[in-house]
Amino acid sequence: MPGDNPHARPGAAESVETPADESSTKLEKTFDPAHFEERWYSIWEAEGRFQPVGPPGSPRFVMVIPPPNVTGRLHIGHAFGRTLEDILARWKRMLGYRVLWVPGTDHAGIATQMVIERELAKEGIDKLELGRERFVERVWVWKRDAKDTIQSQIRRLGCSLDWTRERFTLDPELSAAVRHAFVRLYEEGLIYRGRYVVNWCPRCGTAVSDLEVVHKDVDGSLYRIRYDVPGVPSGAVVATTRPETMLGDTALAIHPDDPRTAKFQGKTAVLPIIGRELPVIEDPILVDREFGTGIVKVTPAHDANDFASGRRHGLEEVVVIGPDGRMTAEAGEYAGLDRFEARKGIVKRLQSENRLVGIDPHRHSLGHCQRCDTVIEPYLSTQWFVKIRPLADPAIRAVEAGEVRFVPELWTKTYFEWMRNIHDWCISRQLWWGHRIPAFTCANGHLTVAEEDLIACPTCGSIELTQDPDVLDTWFSSQLWPFSVFGWPKETDDYRGFYPTDVLVTGYDILFFWVARMIMAGIHFTGSAPFSTVHLHGLVRLAGEKMSKTRGNVIDPLVAISEFGADALRFTYASSATSGTTVTLDRDRLAGSRNFATKLWNAARFTLGQLEGKPRAESFEGRTLTLPDRWILSRLSRTAGDVNRHLAAFRFDEAAQALYGFLWHELCDGYLEMAKHILSGREGDDGAREVTRGVLHRCLADSLALLHPFMPFLTEEIWEKLTGRPGTLIVSPYPTGDPALEDPRAEAAVETLRALVTRVRNFRGERRVSPTEPVHLWIEPDPGDAEAAEDLRVLEPMLRHLARLSDLTFGPPAALGERDVVAGVPVGLALPAAASEADRARMAKTLAQLEKEADELSAKLRNPGFLDRAPADVVEKTRRRLQEVEERRAALGSAARQ
RNA sequence: GGGGGGUUAGCUCAGCGGUAGAGCGCCUGCUUUACACGCAGGAAGUCGCAGGUUCGAGACCUGCACCCCCCACCA
Numbered sequence: 001m002p003g004d005n006p007h008a009r010p011g012a013a014e015s016v017e018t019p020a021d022e023s024s025t026k027l028e029k030t031f032d033p034a035h036f037e038e039r040w041y042s043i044w045e046a047e048g049r050f051q052p053v054g055p056p057g058s059p060r061f062v063m064v065i066p067p068p069n070v071t072g073r074l075h076i077g078h079a080f081g082r083t084l085e086d087i088l089a090r091w092k093r094m095l096g097y098r099v100l101w102v103p104g105t106d107h108a109g110i111a112t113q114m115v116i117e118r119e120l121a122k123e124g125i126d127k128l129e130l131g132r133e134r135f136v137e138r139v140w141v142w143k144r145d146a147k148d149t150i151q152s153q154i155r156r157l158g159c160s161l162d163w164t165r166e167r168f169t170l171d172p173e174l175s176a177a178v179r180h181a182f183v184r185l186y187e188e189g190l191i192y193r194g195r196y197v198v199n200w201c202p203r204c205g206t207a208v209s210d211l212e213v214v215h216k217d218v219d220g221s222l223y224r225i226r227y228d229v230p231g232v233p234s235g236a237v238v239a240t241t242r243p244e245t246m247l248g249d250t251a252l253a254i255h256p257d258d259p260r261t262a263k264f265q266g267k268t269a270v271l272p273i274i275g276r277e278l279p280v281i282e283d284p285i286l287v288d289r290e291f292g293t294g295i296v297k298v299t300p301a302h303d304a305n306d307f308a309s310g311r312r313h314g315l316e317e318v319v320v321i322g323p324d325g326r327m328t329a330e331a332g333e334y335a336g337l338d339r340f341e342a343r344k345g346i347v348k349r350l351q352s353e354n355r356l357v358g359i360d361p362h363r364h365s366l367g368h369c370q371r372c373d374t375v376i377e378p379y380l381s382t383q384w385f386v387k388i389r390p391l392a393d394p395a396i397r398a399v400e401a402g403e404v405r406f407v408p409e410l411w412t413k414t415y416f417e418w419m420r421n422i423h424d425w426c427i428s429r430q431l432w433w434g435h436r437i438p439a440f441t442c443a444n445g446h447l448t449v450a451e452e453d454l455i456a457c458p459t460c461g462s463i464e465l466t467q468d469p470d471v472l473d474t475w476f477s478s479q480l481w482p483f484s485v486f487g488w489p490k491e492t493d494d495y496r497g498f499y500p501t502d503v504l505v506t507g508y509d510i511l512f513f514w515v516a517r518m519i520m521a522g523i524h525f526t527g528s529a530p531f532s533t534v535h536l537h538g539l540v541r542l543a544g545e546k547m548s549k550t551r552g553n554v555i556d557p558l559v560a561i562s563e564f565g566a567d568a569l570r571f572t573y574a575s576s577a578t579s580g581t582t583v584t585l586d587r588d589r590l591a592g593s594r595n596f597a598t599k600l601w602n603a604a605r606f607t608l609g610q611l612e613g614k615p616r617a618e619s620f621e622g623r624t625l626t627l628p629d630r631w632i633l634s635r636l637s638r639t640a641g642d643v644n645r646h647l648a649a650f651r652f653d654e655a656a657q658a659l660y661g662f663l664w665h666e667l668c669d670g671y672l673e674m675a676k677h678i679l680s681g682r683e684g685d686d687g688a689r690e691v692t693r694g695v696l697h698r699c700l701a702d703s704l705a706l707l708h709p710f711m712p713f714l715t716e717e718i719w720e721k722l723t724g725r726p727g728t729l730i731v732s733p734y735p736t737g738d739p740a741l742e743d744p745r746a747e748a749a750v751e752t753l754r755a756l757v758t759r760v761r762n763f764r765g766e767r768r769v770s771p772t773e774p775v776h777l778w779i780e781p782d783p784g785d786a787e788a789a790e791d792l793r794v795l796e797p798m799l800r801h802l803a804r805l806s807d808l809t810f811g812p813p814a815a816l817g818e819r820d821v822v823a824g825v826p827v828g829l830a831l832p833a834a835a836s837e838a839d840r841a842r843m844a845k846t847l848a849q850l851e852k853e854a855d856e857l858s859a860k861l862r863n864p865g866f867l868d869r870a871p872a873d874v875v876e877k878t879r880r881r882l883q884e885v886e887e888r889r890a891a892l893g894s895a896a897r898q
Numbered sequence: 899g900g901g902g903g904g905u906u907a908g909c910u911c912a913g914c915g916g917u918a919g920a921g922c923g924c925c926u927g928c929u930u931u932a933c934a935c936g937c938a939g940g941a942a943g944u945c946g947c948a949g950g951u952u953c954g955a956g957a958c959c960u961g962c963a964c965c966c967c968c969c970a971c972c973a
Contacts (some may be wrong), residue, residue, distance in 0.1 A: 027932095031935085096967050108960090139915095154930090166945085197971095199929060210971095211968095222973085239973060240973060241973075242973090251919090253973095255920095260920085272903085286973085287973085288972065288973080290972090291972065291973065292973065293973095294973050295973095297973075298973095299973095303973080304970075304971045305971045305972095305973075306970090306971095306973085308971080325972095326961095364972080364973095365921075365970080365972090378971085406920065409904070410903080411902095413901080413902075414901075414968070414969090416901065416971070417900085417901060417902085417968090418901095418968090418969070421969080421970085442913085488921085508967095508968090509968095512968090512969090513966095520927065566900080574920080575920095576910085576911085578911065579912090580903085580911080581902095581903065581966085581967070582967095583965090584910055586907090586909095586910075588910085588921090588922050589921075589922075589924080591935075592921060592935090594935065595933095595935040595936090596935090597935085598933065598935045598936090599932090599933065599935080601933080602932040602933035602936085603932065603933080604932085605933080606932035607932080608932095609932075610932095632954080634945095653911085653912075654912080657912080657921085658921065660920090660921085661920080668933085669937085669938095670930085672932080673937095676930095676931085676932095677946070680918085680931090717932080738932080741950095758938090761938060762939060762940080764927095764938095764939085765926075765927070765939045766939090766940095767939080767942070768913080768926090768927085770927080770928085771927075771930080771939090772930090804930090832967065852915090855915075857917095860953085860954085863953060863954090864953080865952090865954085866953040866954070867953080867954035868953070869953045869954085870916075870953055870954070871916085874953095874954090875942085876918055877916080878916085
């Protein structure tokens with residue numbers, strides 16, 4: 001978007017210098033990315049290109065990286081997102097912005113802890129024996145390696161991150177930010193501690209938030225169990241999918257208005273096996289009259305609904321399943337048994353007591369741990385929570401007001417849906433790796449939440465203090481990332497200079513986990529949304545592979561880079577980045593991008609060879625440009641405009657396609673072939689050749705600049721040979737298009753030329769003769785269009801050359817050939833050999849198609865509705881189309897009749 | 899139970915009111931002095947189904963079918 005360019009100047013790359021040392025203009029014959037990729041990265045970094053430069057007031061563009069987990073290495077999904085970000089960063093940098101892109105990593109509590117636990121298990125070390133301190137030390141060692149690996153992967157990708165500002169969520173400054181945020185929310189009453197039923201993972205041994213529970217439909221059983229009710233001989237039949245929890249039942253519930261169960265009102269039931277007396281309570285919220293028997297067993301300690309009902313009715317909360325998933329002492333004879341074993345035992349016992357009325361197959365949704373897939377247990381425990389509504393409402397308003405915008409837009413609705421139905425957030429985790437909760441309890445039971453570690457209890461002065469052993473949910477620190485990286489809550493220069501950021505690029509899978517929470521935290525703590533645009537990209541999957549979870553998409557970006565080159569991987573990512581929700585990556589695409597890189601390389605070799613040691617036009621001012629020159633410069637300018645427009649809309653795929661099409665099909669297939677003709681000396685003079693070389697230079701320079709954000713290494717490598725200014729492409733102006741170069745007349749003329757050439761080639765193909773077989777072409781430009789006719793005259797030598805014509809005649813086609821109309825120009829084509837029966841048949845077929853189309857078009861033009869209501873230009877276009885079809889019919893018809 | 903997305907050439911996907919596009923694959927020719935990771939030409943689509951709106955519909959509306967994703971405290 002040209003208007004967006006702070007130092008826009010047309011003719012971006014025009015003023016580059018001729019290299020001083022001619023020997024340096026040679027490119028290696030074979031293209032090997034490994035030769036130069038790492039070298040350029042070092043040069044850019046050493047020259048400080050990744051750091052924001054320019055006066056503080058000048059336009060800036062800031063992003064923070066979504067910090068990868070330090071669990072191991074980067075996968076193809078991360079590399080995808082980082083590539084898109086780097087394209088934006090390099091594009092904006094070349095447009096003259098002060099670009100800052102902040103790198104860093106996330107400690108990733110549960111995920112990282114699990115990795116280390118697995119390692120320890122392999123070594124036969126017991127975590128508990130090792131102890132918290134030594135365990136955490138061990139994770140830090142792991143973290144250093146993982147961070148290095150991740151950093152080197154990101155570097156290999158070419159990402160222009162400012163490594164001098166690298167952050168880690170457990171850095172002292174960022175930990176201080178976490179404590180500050182926690183204390184502030186606590187003091188504001190937005191963090192509270194309480195005993196509630198939470199999602200508990202027995203394997204991880206920690207509470208998790210609602211978002212960390214993955215619901216899956218499973219085929220289970222619905223057990224119908226009869227409880228004795230004194231006074232009601234039939235007893236009460238309840239249905240449950242989890243019979244083991246019945247040991248924790250403390251009531252039965254019925255709906256007050258359900259006549260079926262009215263007889264239980266005020267009664268007391270007896271819990272089988274245990275013998276506990278269960279009051280029958282009436283709870284219209286808990287009991288759905290439509291479902292099952294209308295009687296619900298109430299287990300306040302093991303079901304969130306039952307818990308709420310229990311609190312409403314003051315029921316006892318009996319925990320029968322412990323944090324390890326085994327039955328507690330409250331479970332009597334089942335104590336110590338695994339929850340699923342206990343279920344089997346209980347069912348058996350009920351059966352033997354004739355209390356099991358039935359077992360029905362029942363498909364229902366079951367929560368699983370996001371990390372380890374263990375069945376989540378609702379578990380009553382004391383945890384810390386964020387009261388979310390007061391944070392969510394302003395975050396909703398910010399998006400409504402357009403302060404934050406989602407691209408693609410469809411995510412806006414998803415965001416609203418979630419935010420409007422959001423629940424309080426359980427933030428405490430019973431883990432060792434993470435930010436310790438800054439809450440301290442003294443010997444006298446006084447709880448204090450404080451930013452600094454306490455020496456004595458502020459309430460009673462006791463010096464016997466224990467800090468809460470729990471850590472915070474990783475996302476609690478991640479939500480602060482866009483400002484904690486800049487030193488918040490301190491008013492640092494970076495915080496003042498670079499916050500809020502501009503764009504956040506991430507996968508839609510963490511919209512709720514991370515993006516929404518950052519918006520809430522940003523607004524609450526800093527008063528502004530942390531970014532103005534969120535680009536949510538699709539999730540990467542490999543071709544042929546289903547979306548399945550633990551398939552572990554094992555394609556390491558580094559493997560792809562070593563095989564195809566970083567530029568090819570990046571270009572593949574860009575061209576695959578459609579607006580859909582999945583991005584498919586496959587080897588054929590990678591190979592295609594590699595081929596494209598090679599194409600550019602070879603086009604550059606050719607161009608550099610032509611320029612070497614020969615004069616070229618430094619400027620086109622006052623020089624006579626040929627139609628092909630004007631055409632390619634016009635196309636170049638339009639391409640630049642298109643690319644900028646597509647990037648501004650986050651349409652990386654369209655931008656990549658525009659560049660691909662221009663470079664390959666117009667510059668290489670079109671202009672280079674025409675330039676060869678001029679440069680060979682067969683047409684034009686020395687001046688024309690100078691101009692051609694100037695145009696070639698300009699096209700290559702601008703192509704390199706336009707492609708640089710996508711393929712930074714290769715373009716910088718060629719740029720050095722072209723300009724003799726190594727490592728400067730990254731900070732060269734980005735072409736935005738030059739309206740002065742746009743030339744519809746030249747475009748039309750060359751399009752006609754190319755169409756004629758194609759028609760001749762295709763004629764040879766149809767007649768099955770070699771491309772060198774002499775062909776005589778007649779063309780009869782419309783005298784009514786003087787400009788077009790004149791341009792065709794001018795292009796005659798080019799037409800002869802490209803179509804390898806033996807003869808070219810301007811005038812009515814001779815009667816012996818085949819006739820057609822190409823781009824509005826009547827033509828005749830003839831070979832020495834006469835047309836065969838097969839040729840006539842083919843022509844007849846084409847003729848039939850044309851007749852059909854002519855009928856349709858004329859029917860349309862006879863339709864009054866169309867003539868009255870369709871816009872004039874559409875009607876006119878239809879008329880012209882009909883005219884052309886009729887002309888072709890006439891031409892072909894006359895030839896076919898011969 | 900709610901919400902969202904998809905269904906276009908063999909494959910992967912663009913297009914989103916004016917009678918279909920790309921890349922890859924496929925077929926046929928090519929040592930055309932940058933490139934076989936190439937050049938030239940070509941074949942290939944009832945745009946999921948049925949209605950409707952419109953002069954005109956892959957494109958807008960309404961149903962339907964089948965796929966996918968997200969959210970959800972249905973014992």
